[in-house]
Amino acid sequence: MTRKPFLAGNWKMNLDRRSGVALAQALAARSVTWTGRDVAVFPPFVYLAEIARSLAGSSIAVGAQNVSDEKSGAFTGEVSAAMLKDVGATLVLCGHSERRHLYGEDDRLVNRKLHAALGAGLDVILCVGETAEERQSGSTEPRIGRQLTLGLAGVSEDDLERVTLAYEPVWAIGTGNNATPAQVGDVHSYIRGMLAGIYSDMASKAVRIQYGGSVKADNIKALMGVANVDGALVGGASLQSEAFLGIVEGAL
Ligand code: 13P
Numbered sequence: 001m002t003r004k005p006f007l008a009g010n011w012k013m014n015l016d017r018r019s020g021v022a023l024a025q026a027l028a029a030r031s032v033t034w035t036g037r038d039v040a041v042f043p044p045f046v047y048l049a050e051i052a053r054s055l056a057g058s059s060i061a062v063g064a065q066n067v068s069d070e071k072s073g074a075f076t077g078e079v080s081a082a083m084l085k086d087v088g089a090t091l092v093l094c095g096h097s098e099r100r101h102l103y104g105e106d107d108r109l110v111n112r113k114l115h116a117a118l119g120a121g122l123d124v125i126l127c128v129g130e131t132a133e134e135r136q137s138g139s140t141e142p143r144i145g146r147q148l149t150l151g152l153a154g155v156s157e158d159d160l161e162r163v164t165l166a167y168e169p170v171w172a173i174g175t176g177n178n179a180t181p182a183q184v185g186d187v188h189s190y191i192r193g194m195l196a197g198i199y200s201d202m203a204s205k206a207v208r209i210q211y212g213g214s215v216k217a218d219n220i221k222a223l224m225g226v227a228n229v230d231g232a233l234v235g236g237a238s239l240q241s242e243a244f245l246g247i248v249e250g251a252l
Contacts, residue, residue, distance in 0.1 A: 001205040005224065006038040006164055006231035007248045008125065008210065009238025010065060010093065017047055024051045026241035027248075028058035038231075039248055040091055041238065045079055052088025063091030063125070066099060069112035081120030092117040095127045095151055097170045107150035114151060114163075123162045125210070125233065126151050128191070132171035141190055148194050157203045165191055165209045166233040172213025174235060181226045184211050188228035217246025224251050 015023065020043055031039065040061040043051045052062045068078035084092060094117065095110035105113075110126070117124050128147040130140040144167070155163065167187050172178050179187075188209050195204035211223050212233030223229055231251065237243040 003206070003208050003230045004036065004038055005251050006040070006208050006210060007251055008040045008042065008063070008166075008231070008233050009244050010042045010096070010212075010233055010235050011044065011239060012065065012098070012235060013044060014239050015043070015047075017050065020044075020047045020051055021054050023239070023241050023244075024054035024060075027060055027244065028055050030245055030249075031058045031060050034059060034248065037248065037252060042091075042093055048084065048089055049087040056088075061090050062088055063093065063123075064089045065093050065096065067092045067094070067113050067117050067122075069109060069116050071116070081116045081122055084117075085120050085122055089122065091123045091125065093125050093127060093166075095147065097127060097129055097168055097173060101131075101170065107147055110147075110151050111153050115154065118155070118159050118162060123164070125164045125166050127166045127168050127212070127233070129168040129170050129173075129213075135169070135171065140187065144187060144191065145194055148191065149198065152198065157199045160195075160199055160203055160207060163207065164231075165195075165207060166212050167191060167209060168212035168233060174214070176214050178214035178216075178219055178223075179211070181222055184223060184229060185226045188226065192228050215247060217243060217250050220247045220250045 040063050042063045042065050064084045067081050094114045099105045114124050128144050130143045134143045169179050191209055192204055208230035210231040210233045211229050215232040215234045216237050
């Protein structure tokens with residue numbers, strides 16, 4: 001089973017309107033030469049529509065960093081999956097470690113958000129990952145196993161085709177301290193095995209698993225060379241066109 005590499009840039013709460021559009025335009029201009037890979041960017045909510053317009057006609061997809069678990073109604077400050085779709089998003093991040101740790105999102109809420117997104121026709125990147133303490137205490141696998149089991153609860157094998165997994169060790173995010181290829185390989189193969197247990201061997205082999213955490217142009221090749229690594233979810237290095245292009249173009 002060959003899986004198409006998937007490189008995604010999570011802009012987090014960075015860039016303004018002008019620099020976001022300039023970045024999108026620079027990526028779109030270069031994307032005409034790209035084959036054999038999927039690329040997506042995740043701008044802040046308020047710029048989604050404009051970035052989607054800047055990328056229209058290119059192969060680059062636009063996603064949202066967050067989504068409400070509710071469909072509509074009196075939920076001040078929230079944004080629904082249907083609204084995201086309405087402005088041109090085709091994907092959403094669920095369970096990013098910053099949502100889990102800074103905003104207290106637990107696995108059940110992550111699961112409800114994932115269902116809201118899939119239900120509205122959006123694809124999902126489900127993020128999982130352990131903290132430094134969990135790794136030190138030997139609980140990396142149970143932690144990730146739980147995030148997968150609860151995060152994917154109620155997701156059918158058919159719908160799994162619209163889900164990408166992202167392994168983002170919390171201690172590697174924004175630290176410049178990325179996981180070693182051996183650590184990444186161990187967790188990715190654990191995730192693949194878990195998916196085979198929950199679904200089937202065939203379904204598991206079709207799922208793409210990205211690595212995220214201090215990915216740069218100079219480490220993407222080594223990471224992509226690891227078994228079961230099918231792409232990257234990039235934070236800091238996705239904010240600057242040359243850095244992100246180096247990752248997208250260095251990935252294969
Ligand atoms: P950095 O690439 O800045 O470490 O961030 C990773 C991340 O959180 C992507 O979602």
